[in-house]
Amino acid sequence: MTSQALPDDFAPMPLTVQDQLWLDMDRPNNLMVIDSLIWLAQSPDWDAIRATIQERMVDRYPVFRCRPEQIGGRTHWARDPQFRLSRHVRKAGLRGTVDEERVREYVSGERSKPFDREHPLWLVRLVDDVQRPDGSTGAALLMRVHHSIADGIRLTELALGLTDPVADQPHSIGASVGAPLRRPKVTDSAIGAVRSGRRTLSRLVDGIADLGASAGTAPGGRNAANTTVETLALLR
Known part of the structure; x- marks a missing residue:
C-alpha cells in the first residue's frame, strides 16, 4: 500500500465556481464540512480500512491528496x-x-474543528469497541470532508464505494473491505444510486438511521452545511 504525495509534475486543478463558494463561506463558527458517521456491526480490520481508503479514495481521486492554493489569482x-x-x-x-x-459526544466535539488548509481537507476516524444497545460490540467510522471537495450525494456514493456486495446477495452493497469493488449497475441518476444504496443497505443490516440527522450537535447549534449521515453497515 502506498501513501505518498502526487508526483511533482501534477497539474493543479482550478476549483469550480460552486466549490470556490463553499471554500469562501467557511468560517470558524460555520464550517462548510460534511460529517458522516457510519455505525459498524463489528470491529473492522484496521489494515483493511487503511488499504481500502487508500485504494478507493486516495489513489482514485487526486483531490484527496491536494490542498487549496492560490495560483495566478485563482484557487486551485x-x-x-x-x-x-x-x-x-x-x-x-x-x-x-x-x-x-459517547461516540456522539466525540463526533460533536470533532465537528467544531476546522481543517488545516496546508493539507487536504478531509479525515477519517475509527472508534473501536463500541458497546451497542443489544450487548454486541461494534465500531463507528467518522468521515469529515470539506464541501468544496464534493457534495453530499457524491460523498454518499463514495462511502458506498468503500463497501463490497455480499456474496449471497448480489444486489446488496456492503460487506468485507479490501476485495475488488463490484457494485450493482445503476443507470437512472445520482439520486437513484443513493436510493438504491439505501434500500440494499437496509436489507443487509439494521437499516439506515437518521439520514441527514445530526450525530451530535456542535456548540452553538447545528448548521445546514454540517450534514451528518448515520447508518449501520457491515464493514469487516
Whole structure:
C-alpha cells in the first residue's frame, strides 16, 4: 500500500465556481464540512480500512491528496508535498467504556474543528469497541470532508464505494473491505444510486438511521452545511 504525495509534475486543478463558494463561506463558527458517521456491526480490520481508503479514495481521486492554493489569482487544488495517509486516517483512541452516546459526544466535539488548509481537507476516524444497545460490540467510522471537495450525494456514493456486495446477495452493497469493488449497475441518476444504496443497505443490516440527522450537535447549534449521515453497515 502506498501513501505518498502526487508526483511533482501534477497539474493543479482550478476549483469550480460552486466549490470556490463553499471554500469562501467557511468560517470558524460555520464550517462548510460534511460529517458522516457510519455505525459498524463489528470491529473492522484496521489494515483493511487503511488499504481500502487508500485504494478507493486516495489513489482514485487526486483531490484527496491536494490542498487549496492560490495560483495566478485563482484557487486551485494543488498537490500536498507532505501528504501522508496517517495524517488523515487514524483511530480515535477513546479511553474507557465507549457506547453510542459517547461516540456522539466525540463526533460533536470533532465537528467544531476546522481543517488545516496546508493539507487536504478531509479525515477519517475509527472508534473501536463500541458497546451497542443489544450487548454486541461494534465500531463507528467518522468521515469529515470539506464541501468544496464534493457534495453530499457524491460523498454518499463514495462511502458506498468503500463497501463490497455480499456474496449471497448480489444486489446488496456492503460487506468485507479490501476485495475488488463490484457494485450493482445503476443507470437512472445520482439520486437513484443513493436510493438504491439505501434500500440494499437496509436489507443487509439494521437499516439506515437518521439520514441527514445530526450525530451530535456542535456548540452553538447545528448548521445546514454540517450534514451528518448515520447508518449501520457491515464493514469487516
